[in-house]
Structure formats: structure tokens, C-alpha cells
Amino acid sequence: MHNLTLLTFLPALGALIVALLPNRDERVLRGITLFITSVVAVLGVSLFCAFDGSQAALQFTQSVDWFTLGATSVHYEMGVDGISILLVTLTAILMPFVALSSLGHISERTREFLVWLLLMETGMLGVFASADLVLFYFFWEVSLVPLYFILGIWGGERRLYATVKFFLFTLAGSLLMLLAVIALIGQAAADGVLSTNIAGLTDWASTTPLEAQFWLFAGFAIAFAIKVPLFPFHTWLADAHTQAPTSGSVILAGVLLKMGTYGLLRFGIGMFPAAAINAAPLFMILGAFGIVYGALLAMAQTDMKRLIACSSVSHLGYVVLGMFALTHAGLRGSVLQMINHGLSTGLLFLLFGALYERRHSRAIDQYGGVAAVMPLFAFFWVFAVLSSVGLPGLNGFVGEWLILIGTFQTSPVLATFAVTGVIFGAVYLLSATRRLLFGEITHDETRSLKDLNIREVAIVAPLCALCLWIGIQPSVLIEKTSGSLDALVQRVEDTRQTMVVGDLVDPREEEGVR
Amino acid sequence: MNPDLIAQYFNAECAAALAPLVTLAGGLLLLIVAEWFEPMNRLRPLLFVGSILGAAWAEVALLNAPVAAVLGGTYSADKASALWGLVFLASTLIAWVHARSYYRKSRPFLGEHDMLLLTAPIGMMMMAGALDLTVFFIGLELLSIPLYCLASFRRDRSESVEAGLKYFVLGAFSVGLFLYGASLIYAATGTLSLTALTAAAATGFSPMAQVGMAFVLGSLLFKLSVWPFHLWVPDVYQGAPTPVTILMATGTKAAALAFTLRITGLLPESSAGLIALLAVLTMAAGNLGALVQSNLKRLLAYSGVAHAGTLLLLVAAQRASGELSYEATSAALFYMAAYVATAGGAFGLLAWLEADGEHFTQIESLKGLGRRRPAMAAAMTLFLLSLGGIPATGGFLAKWMVFSVTLDAHLTGYAIAGVLMSVIALAYYLRVIAAMYMEPASDQVAPPMAKRTDAMLATAFCAAAVLVMGVLPSVFLGLI
Numbered sequence: 002m003h004n005l006t007l008l009t010f011l012p013a014l015g016a017l018i019v020a021l022l023p024n025r026d027e028r029v030l031r032g033i034t035l036f037i038t039s040v041v042a043v044l045g046v047s048l049f050c051a052f053d054g055s056q057a058a059l060q061f062t063q064s065v066d067w068f069t070l071g072a073t074s075v076h077y078e079m080g081v082d083g084i085s086i087l088l089v090t091l092t093a094i095l096m097p098f099v100a101l102s103s104l105g106h107i108s109e110r111t112r113e114f115l116v117w118l119l120l121m122e123t124g125m126l127g128v129f130a131s132a133d134l135v136l137f138y139f140f141w142e143v144s145l146v147p148l149y150f151i152l153g154i155w156g157g158e159r160r161l162y163a164t165v166k167f168f169l170f171t172l173a174g175s176l177l178m179l180l181a182v183i184a185l186i187g188q189a190a191a192d193g194v195l196s197t198n199i200a201g202l203t204d205w206a207s208t209t210p211l212e213a214q215f216w217l218f219a220g221f222a223i224a225f226a227i228k229v230p231l232f233p234f235h236t237w238l239a240d241a242h243t244q245a246p247t248s249g250s251v252i253l254a255g256v257l258l259k260m261g262t263y264g265l266l267r268f269g270i271g272m273f274p275a276a277a278i279n280a281a282p283l284f285m286i287l288g289a290f291g292i293v294y295g296a297l298l299a300m301a302q303t304d305m306k307r308l309i310a311c312s313s314v315s316h317l318g319y320v321v322l323g324m325f326a327l328t329h330a331g332l333r334g335s336v337l338q339m340i341n342h343g344l345s346t347g348l349l350f351l352l353f354g355a356l357y358e359r360r361h362s363r364a365i366d367q368y369g370g371v372a373a374v375m376p377l378f379a380f381f382w383v384f385a386v387l388s389s390v391g392l393p394g395l396n397g398f399v400g401e402w403l404i405l406i407g408t409f410q411t412s413p414v415l416a417t418f419a420v421t422g423v424i425f426g427a428v429y430l431l432s433a434t435r436r437l438l439f440g441e442i443t444h445d446e447t448r449s450l451k452d453l454n455i456r457e458v459a460i461v462a463p464l465c466a467l468c469l470w471i472g473i474q475p476s477v478l479i480e481k482t483s484g485s486l487d488a489l490v491q492r493v494e495d496t497r498q499t500m501v502v503g504d505l506v507d508p509r510e511e512e513g514v515r
Numbered sequence: 516m517n518p519d520l521i522a523q524y525f526n527a528e529c530a531a532a533l534a535p536l537v538t539l540a541g542g543l544l545l546l547i548v549a550e551w552f553e554p555m556n557r558l559r560p561l562l563f564v565g566s567i568l569g570a571a572w573a574e575v576a577l578l579n580a581p582v583a584a585v586l587g588g589t590y591s592a593d594k595a596s597a598l599w600g601l602v603f604l605a606s607t608l609i610a611w612v613h614a615r616s617y618y619r620k621s622r623p624f625l626g627e628h629d630m631l632l633l634t635a636p637i638g639m640m641m642m643a644g645a646l647d648l649t650v651f652f653i654g655l656e657l658l659s660i661p662l663y664c665l666a667s668f669r670r671d672r673s674e675s676v677e678a679g680l681k682y683f684v685l686g687a688f689s690v691g692l693f694l695y696g697a698s699l700i701y702a703a704t705g706t707l708s709l710t711a712l713t714a715a716a717a718t719g720f721s722p723m724a725q726v727g728m729a730f731v732l733g734s735l736l737f738k739l740s741v742w743p744f745h746l747w748v749p750d751v752y753q754g755a756p757t758p759v760t761i762l763m764a765t766g767t768k769a770a771a772l773a774f775t776l777r778i779t780g781l782l783p784e785s786s787a788g789l790i791a792l793l794a795v796l797t798m799a800a801g802n803l804g805a806l807v808q809s810n811l812k813r814l815l816a817y818s819g820v821a822h823a824g825t826l827l828l829l830v831a832a833q834r835a836s837g838e839l840s841y842e843a844t845s846a847a848l849f850y851m852a853a854y855v856a857t858a859g860g861a862f863g864l865l866a867w868l869e870a871d872g873e874h875f876t877q878i879e880s881l882k883g884l885g886r887r888r889p890a891m892a893a894a895m896t897l898f899l900l901s902l903g904g905i906p907a908t909g910g911f912l913a914k915w916m917v918f919s920v921t922l923d924a925h926l927t928g929y930a931i932a933g934v935l936m937s938v939i940a941l942a943y944y945l946r947v948i949a950a951m952y953m954e955p956a957s958d959q960v961a962p963p964m965a966k967r968t969d970a971m972l973a974t975a976f977c978a979a980a981v982l983v984m985g986v987l988p989s990v991f992l993g994l995i
Contacts, residue, residue, distance in 0.1 A: 068989035070919070071842065139906040146905060149945070153953040161949055168945060169938055176934035180927075183919045 003051055003061050005079040008044045008093070009126040012037055016119035019112060027111045031104060034115045038097040038122065045093025052086045054481035057488035059132055059200065060086075067136070073190045075197045080132035083485030084266060084336055087478060088129045088259055091343050094467070095255045096122050098460045099248045102351055105358045105457070106247050107155055114155060118248065121147035125256050129263065134197045138182055141260065142175050148249065148257065156244040163237075163244035170237040174224035181220025185272075188213070203272045207492055211275040211500070218276035221268045222284075228261030231284075231321055232291040235314045239298075242310035243363070247354025250306065254313055255347035259339045262320045266335070270324065271489055274496040277325070284325040285408070289415045289422075291318030296425035300432075304363045308433055309349050312389065315422060316342045322419055323404030327493050331407020332486045333479050338400030340478065341388070341471065345397055348385040348464050352378065355457050359450050365433055370442035375452045379438050381461045386434050388468040390427045396471035524586060532582040532592035532644075534573035535600055539637045542566020543630060550626035560615075563629050567608050570636070574600040578994070588710055589647035595844050598995060599643035599773045602851050603636045606766035609859040612973040613866040614758035619967075628668060631661035632762070639766055643773035648697045648707040648731070651774055655693070655738075658770060659686050662763060666755040678754025685747045689737035696730025699723055709778065716781045728781055735778075738771035741827055742797040745820045749804070752816035757866035760812070764819045764858050769851040772826050776844055779833045787835035791921075791929040794831055797824030798936040805943045812865055812876045814943060815858065818902055821940055822854060825917055828933055832924035842923070845995045846916035852991060853901065853909030853984050860977030861898040864891060867970050878947055883956025892951045894978050899944040901981045904937055909984030 015037035019030050052060055059080030067077040081089055100118060107114045124144025131137040145168055152164040185206060186197055194205045206214065227234040238258075242250050265284075270277040295315030302308035320342070323335035356371070356378065357363060372379035384395075391397035401423060409416040442448055453461070471478060545562050549555040577597040584591045611632055618625060634657060641654025663686065667679020701707055703724035704715045720728065737744040752760045782790075801821030808814040826847065833843040868875040868891075875881075885892040901908035914937070921930040984991055 066989075068987070068992050070916070070992075139911075142911075143906045146900065150952065153949055161953060164953075165942065165945055165949075169942055172941055173935065173938045176937060177931070179915070180918060180922065180930055180934055183915065184922050184927075187919060187923055 003048055004044075004063070005048075005061050005081065005089075005130045006063055008041060008048065008089070009079070009123055009130055011041050011044070012096075012119040012122035012126070016116045016123070019119065020116045030112055030115055031100070034100045034119060035097060037119065038093075038100045041122065041126075042093045042097050045090045048081070049086060049090040049481070052081070052083070052481055053484075054083055055484045057082070057484045062132060064132075067133075070186075071190065073186055073195050073197060075135045076133050077136060078133040078198060079130050079136075081130055083482040084263065085129040086481060087336060087340055088256070088263055089126060091259070091340050092122065092125050092129065092256045095251065095343065095347055098347075098351065098464060099251050099255075101456065101460050102251070102354060103246075103248045106354060110154065114151070117147040117150045121151065121252060125252075125260070128260050132199050134182060134186065134199050134202055137199065138175075138179065141178075141264075142172075144257075144260075145171055145175075148252065151249045151252070152241060152245050155246040156249065157246075158244075159240070160244045163240040166237045167241040170227055170234070174227035174234075177220045178224035181217045184220070185217050199267075206272040207274050207496065209275075211279065214273040214276035215279075218269060218273035218280065221273070222265065222280070225261045225264035225269060226287075228264065229258060229317050229321065230261070230314065231287050231317070232294055232314065235291070235295070238314060239307050239310045242313070242350075243304060243306045247350055247357065250309075250350040250354070251347045254309070254350055255343040258313065258317060259343060262317065262324065262335070262339050265321065266324055266332075266489075270327070270493065274493045275500055278327065278493065278497055278500065281325040281327055282412075285322055285412060285415050288318045288320075288322035288325065289419045291315065292322065292419050292422035293425060294318075296422050296429060300425065300429040303365055305353050305365050305433065305437070306350070306357075306363050308365070308429065309346060309353065312349075312426065312430065313342070313346055315426060316346065316389070318422070319401060319404050319419065322415065323400075323407050326404075326407040326411045327490070328407040328410050329486065329490055330403045330410070332490065333482060334400050334403025334405075334407055336482050336486065337471075337475060337478055338397075338404060341396040341400045341468075344464055344468050344471070345385055345389040348381075348461060348468070349389060351460055351464070352382050352385055355453060356450075360446060365436050367444060368437045368447060369440050369444070370438070370447060371450065372438040373442060374448060374450045377453045377458065381453070381458075381465060382438065383434060384465050384468070385461075386430045388465075388472075390430050391423060394469075394472050396468045396475070398472060399475040528582050529585040531573075531577060531580065532585045532590065534576070535570040536637055536640055538569040538573055539566055539633060539640075542569070543633050543637075546626065546630050546633065550630070556626075559626065559629055563611060563633060564608070566633060567604050567611075567636075571601060571604050574598075574604070584646055584710075588708060589650045590641070590644050591646050592644055595773070595841075595848065596640070596644040598848050599769060599851075600636075600640050602769050602848065602855055603639040603643070603766050605852075606762055606769070606855045606859060607632060607636045609855070609863060609973055609977065610758045610761040610766075612969050613761060613863045614756070616870060616967040616970040617756060617758050617866045619870065628665070631665050634658075634661045635665075635762060635766065639770035642770040645774060645777075646709045648700070648709070652690075652693065652697065654770070655690065658767065659690065662686075662759065662767070665759040666751060666763075668759065669756050672754075674754035675756060678751045681747055682751045682755070685737070689734040689744075692730045692737070693734035696727040696732075696734065699727030699730065701727075703727060709781075713780050720781075720783070725783065731778070732775075732782065735771050735775045736793070736827075739768055739775065739827065740797075740820050740823045741793055742800040742820070742824070745797065745800060745823070748820050749813050749816045752819065753810065753813045757812065757862055757869055760816075761859050761862045761866075764816075764862060765851070765855040768819070768823060768826070769855070772830075772847055772851065775830050776833055776847055779830055782834055784834065784837070787831050787924075787926070790827060790834060791831035791926050794824045794827035795929055795932045795936070797821070797827060798933060800824075802936050802939040802943075806939065808943070809878055810876055811878050811881065811947060812862075814878070814947070815861055815865070815902075818940065818943070819858065821936065822858075822902070824936075825914070825933060826850060828921050828926070828929060829917055831929070832920045832926055835924040835926055843920050846913075846920045848995050849909075849916055849984075849988075849991060850913040853913040853981065856977045856980035856984065857898050857901040857908070857910055860974055860981065861895065861902065863970065863973055863977065864895050864898070867891075867967065867974075870967075878950050881947065881950045882954045883951075885952040886956060891974075894974050895951065896948050897978055897981060899947055901985070903941045903944045905941075907982070907985045909981045909988075911985055912988050913984075 062080035064078040067075045127140030299311035323331040388395040391401045574597045581594045582592040638654045638658030645651035663683040667676045669675035740748045805817035901910035904910045904914035
């Protein structure tokens with residue numbers, strides 16, 4: 002049962018079935034997709050339950066020889082640690098809801114859509130579950146393609162522009178990372194590490210001197226910073242989110258952006274701790290700036306999807322800030338916030354998608370007074386907004402709280418700066434909610450809006466329940482990550498020690514420490 | 516003649532080394548007989564495919580028992596040449612299969628066509644195996660002359676004749692460069708043998724020999740379509756009948772590359788940076804040129820220029836790293852194997868589209884292809900993604916290997932410039948994919964497409980090869 006290969010490739014198998022099935026009935030195809038994604042979700046949850054959070058090592062590993070490049074052998078190797086298990090589970094859980102939601106807004110070329118959706122799931126699960134660097138890169142880049150098609154075929158009016166921008170931005174980063182990957186593997190091979198296994202490469206790379214780590218770290222970090230997206234690489238996100246169909250937005254916000262933060266954590270900090278310690282102030286400043294800047298951008302938006310996209314920039318700023326605080330609390334909050342953002346932003350997109358299907362407008366001022374005609378929608382929307390702004394008792398609170406504590410330990414100034422983002426976040430989301438839901442009904446079309454139907458409630462209610470559960474019981478998630486994160490913090494601390502004591506350190510910096 | 520001398524030259528080793536060439540030449544003779552003797556006419560396809568497969572079999576035999584040097588040290592059938600031979604044969608076969616559908620309507624001189632096409636791989640193999648500038652020259656001419664004829668084979672189309680003439684004039688010019696360079700080298704060193712020249716280069720070439728080498732390299736860069744010798748490529752690739760374009764884009768490039776890698780030891784060490792710079796400029800010229808094309812054939816021609824730039828990085832890396840390593844050669848072999856399948860497949864699809872009418876190679880008319888011909892559009896998408904080097908395709912690992920060699924040779928800056936160029940490349944490949952899937956169908960109604968089992972099989976074979984190289988590369992890497 003606990004088989005990562007099965008989990009990862011089951012959607013791809015489903016894609017093959019959907020593509021080749023002679024039956025032209027859309028309902029059958031959708032049924033198959035829903036069934037496959039649900040099975041994957043169940044598998045994901047069972048993996049999550051079986052995962053032992055106190056261990057730092059990879060679990061559920063599988064390894065087969067793949068090919069050899071020069072002297073280096075590349076393996077097909079899967080495995081999850083405490084960080085990736087959460088993201089694997091999040092992906093697996095979100096996808097059935099995405100598949101279900103597509104019923105509302107995908108009415109043409111359904112078969113193609115479902116094929117890409119399933120392939121997308123394989124790509125994303127592969128990124129989080131791969132334990133070999135080459136395999137990771139393989140999934141990382143290949144997962145661009147399905148989203149390219151989902152955005153490009155089923156997107157909004159400016160979809161071609163948005164989709165090419167998304168693809169090229171990410172690709173530029175990915176290719177710089179490719180060079181770093183190649184250089185890393187080459188240098189490791191010269192040092193006698195003849196495998197591309199991530200754990201082995203991490204052990205090798207994390208002990209190399211700072212000068213060696215710097216460029217490799219830079220190559221990886223740029224790719225991930227673009228994917229997150231960290232300020233100033235965020236411009237592709239607003240276009241992609243706005244133009245994507247609802248399911249594309251949910252995938253983007255829910256999972257795809259986490260690939261960037263996951264990469265920063267696993268590769269940026271894990272592999273190159275010395276470089277990460279040096280770069281931490283920069284990343285923390287960019288993160289904190291992103292929090293406030295994203296929030297200010299969001300305040301100025303008149304387009305609801307763009308507003309949610311900008312809020313993503315802001316929320317992911319927290320994730321990066323907490324991560325590069327390099328403290329126990331900061332890292333835990335950061336990982337938790339990845340999941341929280343996936344759930345709450347996913348919910349916002351799903352809910353707004355439902356409204357968009359009814360009115361076909363993204364402009365906030367086209368609405369107003371929706372709560373009067375759609376009480377159920379209003380309830381869930383307010384719930385999602387409160388989860389997103391971090392109301393105590395809901396999931397967002399715990400993550401932000403831990404991040405701010407962790408940051409405060411390292412840099413009180415930045416923590417104070419970031420706290421203003423919490424206020425701004427409440428301002429833009431609540432004021433947008435007011436304009437959307439309350440007040441006079443300004444447009445006649447709004448009067449005839451139908452409330453959420455059973456399918457839509459079935460999509461959002463479980464996710465809301467999950468938000469509530471995390472808010473009350475965050476320890477379940479945090480425990481799963483503790484082993485891996487403790488090991489990571491330990492590695493960072495060890496590196497810090499050698500940097501201070503040893504000869505690795507830059508003389509100027511040594512001055513500063515003294 | 517002294518029988519001992521004959522025995523010394525023509526022994527069993529020599530027979531094995533020359534077996535692929537002899538098989539092709541024998542097949543060529545039989546094709547001539549078949550043309551002249553009516554009842555054998557129908558055997559032509561069998562003869563063609565038979566000689567290709569026979570030559571491939573001989574090459575595989577050479578893989579297991581390579582021969583270092585034969586014929587007085589002028590020709591080598593080592594492992595690399597045998598693998599190059601297989602690449603050439605695959606490229607020729609793909610070109611031939613697509614030519615059968617391409618000339619379905621007009622049927623001009625198919626006998627001559629097949630003869631000329633079968634001569635080309637003989638030339639390519641001689642180029643890849645040459646250990647002597649004279650042998651290389653003979654190979655070059657054996658390849659080029661059939662290509663001049665084949666490029667202008669559609670005499671009813673002025674573009675085709677123009678392409679042939681353009682290719683001929685510029686080709687003759689580059690051959691002239693080569694001969695001039697070779698004569699300078701001979702005048703300076705008194706030898707044309709690569710072995711002797713390598714020894715002489717170790718002690719330093721005289722300025723005259725260096726000028727000679729520059730001319731020789733120039734003519735090779737012309738065949739490789741490297742900036743600033745690339746301007747003929749778009750016109751000739753577009754004007755020539757598409758099956759010939761397949762051969763020019765894949766086989767010719769591979770042959771020129773094989774020999775260029777062999778002679779890097781003769782270039783001064785300081786030239787590595789210059790070659791790498793040329794590589795980056797070639798990528799820029801190709802990619803920027805492709806960005807503005809509205810015709811897919813022309814776009815692929817420019818993309819071929821960009822790929823030549825990537826390959827030239829290998830030459831620079833080979834030169835920069837000093838010793839002749841097998842790394843660069845194996846990367847080049849894998850790259851070209853992937854490129855033969857990818858570009859062969861893509862141009863092959865174009866040949867197929869073109870059978871419906873010339874204008875169907877416009878990107879504009881590809882709009883809606885994803886709905887009209889899903890399988891064809893899917894194959895084209897796969898080929899374009901492979902050209903762009905996206906994982907799960909052969910192009911990805913090929914790119915990986917090239918940049919791995921480049922980084923090992925410490926040409927980091929050029930490698931970074933190179934990968935950023937491939938971002939531009941994706942911009943125009945995506946434009947084609949977007950036209951096929953994301954834009955509303957064009958109003959030009961395509962006539963129902965003739966079913967061509969052979970073209971379909973060739974495309975399926977290319978697509979399968981691209982996927983296998985991307986997902987299970989050990990099948991190919993094991994050979995290399």
C-alpha cells in the first residue's frame with residue numbers, strides 16, 4: 002500500500018486510460034478521473050498516517066538503477082521526508098476537488114483537459130517524492146508542460162501571453178538550476194560521490210566550503226525564487242493566476258508555488274547551509290518586503306483573481322521569511338504555512354470560481370450584496386478569508402504565529418515589519434469581502450444568482466473542515482515534520498559553528514561575529 | 516604490384532572496416548542495374564533498405580571489434596565512427612521513407628533519386644572516419660555532390676532549383692576554402708595525415724599551417740551552419756525538397772561535427788574561447804532568426820542553426836579541456852542521435868503536410884491541427900519539446916550532456932549564455948504548439964490527408980526513439 006511509485010504514476014496511468022478510452026461520454030471520463038484522484042488521495046492520506054515523524058531519514062524509499070552518465074549512476078529513487086510527506090498529501094488531497102470543480106467551468110475538450118490534469122498530478126507528486134536529483138529535475142521541468150496546456154487552452158482572454166510568460170520565466174530559472182545541478186554532480190563525482198541520490202549529494206555538498214557552495218546555491222535559489230515567486234520575480238504570477246481557469250489557479254496556488262518553497266528548503270538550505278546562512282538576510286528582507294508589497298498590491302486590485310494572486314505573493318513572503326530565519330519555530334511555521342496557503346488560497350480560488358461561472362466577471366465592483374442571494378457562498382467565503390488572514394482557531398494563525406516567533410528570534414526588526422503585513426492582509430481581504438458580499442445589490446444580474454449547489458458544497462466543505470482541523474490540531478502536522486526539520490536545524494547550526502571557528506569564514510564576517 | 520604490399524593494405528581488418536562502405540556501394544551498383552533492367556525496377560525499395568540494413572549490420576559488427584586505422588592509416592573504423600555511421604544510416608533511411616510519400620504525385624526519376632540518396636551516407640562515413648585530409652575531402656564531395664542534385668530535384672519549383680544552386684555555389688566556395696587550407700598545411704608541414712599533423716601540432720604549427728587550419732575549420736563551420744556561415748541555411752532548407760532537408764539538417768551536420776571533433780587537437784589552445792564565442796553567437800543568430808519566422812520549415816531551419824551552436828560548444832569544450840576525451844564525442848553522438856530522431860521526425864511531418872500543398876507549412880495554417888489531426892499534432896509537439904530540451908524527451912538528456920562537458924571544461928560563462936538562449940528557443944517552439952492547440956482553427960480547409968503507412972511508421976519510430984532516449988536512455992547510453 003505504501004508505495005510512492007504507485008501513488009505518483011497512478012494518475013499518469015489514469016491519463017493513459019482517459020486518453021485512449023473509446024467511450025466518448027464525458028461523464029464516464031470525469032468519473033474515471035475523479036475515481037483515480039480519489040484513490041490517490043486515499044493512498045496519500047494512508048502514507049501520511051503511516052509516516053513516522055520522529056525520523057529524519059527518508060521513508061517509503063524505492064530505488065532502481067536508471068542510467069549512468071560518465072562514472073555517475075543515476076537512480077530512479079523515491080522517498081519522502083517530513084517536509085515532502087506534507088506536500089505529497091496536500092497534492093493528493095487537493096486534486097479530487099480540482100477534478101470535481103472542473104465540471105463547472107470546463108465544457109469543451111474535456112478529455113484533453115482531464116489528461117493534462119492527471120499528468121499534472123503525476124508531475125507534482127514526482128517533484129515532492131523523488132529522492133534522486135536528476136529525477137527531481139526531470140519531474141520539476143516536465144510538470145511545466147501540463148500546466149502550459151491547461152492555461153493555454155482553457156484560460157481567459159489573454160491566456161497565450163500569460164502562459165508563455167509563465168513558461169519562460171520558470172524555464173529561465175530552471176535552466177540556471179540545470180547548470181547548477183550538472184556542476185554539482187560533476188564536482189561530487191570528482192570528489193568520489195558517484196551517485197545522484199539527494200541524501201548523498203546533500204551530505205557531500207553541505208560540507209564543502211562556502212566559495213564552492215555560493216554559485217551552486219545561487220543557481221538553485223534563482224530557480225526556486227522565480228517559482229515561489231519571491232519579489233522581484235513575482236510578475237508572472239498575477240498574469241498566470243488571472244488567466245488560468247479555476248482548476249489551473251487552484252493547482253498553481255495550491256501546489257505549484259510550493260515546489261519553489263520546498264526546493265528552497267530542501268536544496269537551498271539543506272544542501273548549501275553555509276551559503277544559505279550567508280544569504281539568509283537577503284532572503285529574509287525579500288520575504289518581508291514581499292509580504293508588505295504583495296499586500297499593498299492586493300489592496301489596489303479591482304480584479305478578484307488578481308487580488309488573490311497578490312495575496313499569494315504576500316503569504317509566500319511569510320514562508321520564505323520563516324524559512325530563512327533558520328530557527329526551529331520559523332522552519333516549522335514555514336512548512337505549516339505552505340500547507341495552509343495551499344488550502345486557504347485554493348479555497349478562495351474555488352469559491353470565486355463558482356461565482357465566476359455564474360457571472361463571468363472578475364471585477365469586484367461588478368458584485369456587491371452577494372450575501373443576500375447566496376448565503377451559503379457567503380458563509381464559506383468568509384470562512385476562507387478568515388483562514389487566509391490568520392484568525393486564531395483556523396489554520397493560518399498557527400503558521401503565521403510560528404513564523405513571526407521564529408523571525409523575532411533572529412531579527413526583531415524584520416518580524417515587526419512583517420507583522421504589519423498581517424494587518425494589511427486583513428485590510429485588503431476584508432474590504433474586498435465587504436465589496437463582494439455586503440452592501441446594496443448594485444447589479445441586477447446579482448439578484449438572480451443561485452447559491453452553491455451540492456457539488457460545490459461538497460468541494461469546499463471538506464477543505465474548510467481541514468482548515469479548521471489544522472487550526473485546532475496543528476501538532477499532528479508539526480509532529481510529522483519535526484524529525485526532518487530538527488536534522489536540518491542541526492545541520493545549519495553545525496555549519497554555523499564551523500563557519501565561526503573554522504577557516505571557512507570570510508575575515509570580514511569574523512570581525513562582525515566578534 | 517608487390518603482393519606483399521597489397522596484403523599489407525587489404526587484409527581482414529581492412530575488409531571489416533570498409534564493409535559498411537562496400538555494402539552501400541554494392542547496393543548502389545545494384546540500384547543502377549535495377550534502373551536499367553526493367554523487371555528489377557520493383558526491387559528498388561528492397562535494394563535500398565537492404566543495403567542500409569546491411570551497412571548497419573556491418574557497423575554493429577564494428578562496434579564490437581573496432582579497427583583503429585586501415586589503408587595506411589588514412590581511415591579509421593573505431594567505435595565512434597561506427598556509431599556515427601549508424602546515425603548517418605538512420606538519417607538516410609528517415610529521409611528516404613519520407614521521400615517516398617513526398618514524390619508520390621510527381622514521381623520524378625525515383626531511381627536516380629535513390630541512387631543519389633544512397634551515395635550520401637558513403638560520403639558521410641568517409642568524413643567521420645577520415646584520418647587524412649584527402650580522404651575527408653573525397654567524403655565531403657561524395658556527400659555534397661548528391662546533395663546539390665537532390666536539393667534541386669523538384670525542377671518544377673523555382674525555389675528548389677534556387678536552393679540547389681545556392682547550396683552548390685556556397686558549397687563549392689567552402690570546398691575551395693578547404694582545399695586552399697589543406698594545401699597550405701601541406702606546404703607548411705609536408706603531410707596531410709592527421710596522425711602526423713597531430714604530432715607536428717604538439718611542437719607548434721608554423722603561421723602558414725595555422726592559416727591553413729583556419730581555412731579548413733571555416734569550411735567545416737560552413738557545413739555545420741555556424742555563424743557567420745549560416746546564411747544559406749534558411750533558404751536552402753526551405754527551398755529544397757523536405758526529405759533532402761532532413762538529410763542536410765541531420766546527417767550532414769553530424770558528419771561535419773564528427774570530423775571537427777577529430778581535428779580539435781590541431782587547433783591552437785587559445786582558440787577554445789573563440790570557438791565558444793562563435794557557438795554562442797550561432798545560438799543567438801539561430802534563435803533570434805527563428806523567433807520572427809512565419810513558416811515552420813524556415814523556423815526549423817533557424818532552430819537547426821541554433822542547435823549547431825550548441826554542438827559547437829562541444830568542440831570548444833573538447834579544445835579547452837586539452838586532452839582528447841571520449842566525453843565530448845559521446846555527448847555529440849547522443850545529441851546527434853536524438854537530433855536525427857527529433858528533427859527527422861519534425862521535418863518528416865512537414866514533408867507529409869506539404870504533400871497537401873506548399874502553404875501548409877505556414878504556422879498560420881497549423882492552427883487547429885490539434886483537433887484536425889490529433890496524432891500528428893501530438894507527434895509534432897513531442898518533437899518540438901525535444902528540440903527545446905524538455906525532460907522525458909531525448910533532447911533533454913542531450914542538452915544535459917553537452918552542458919556537462921562544457922562545464923567540465925570551465926566554459927561556465929558560455930554555458931550560462933547557452934542555456935539562456937534555449938529559453939528564447941522555447942518561445943518559438945511554444946508559438947507553434949500554441950497555434951496547433953490554443954488558437955481557433957484556420958479557415959484554410961485542408962484536403963483529406965492521404966494515408967501513408969510508411970510515413971506514419973517513420974514518424975512513430977522517431978517519436979518512440981525520442982521518448983526512449985528521454986525516459987530509458989540507458990538503451991542508447993549503453994551503446995556509447
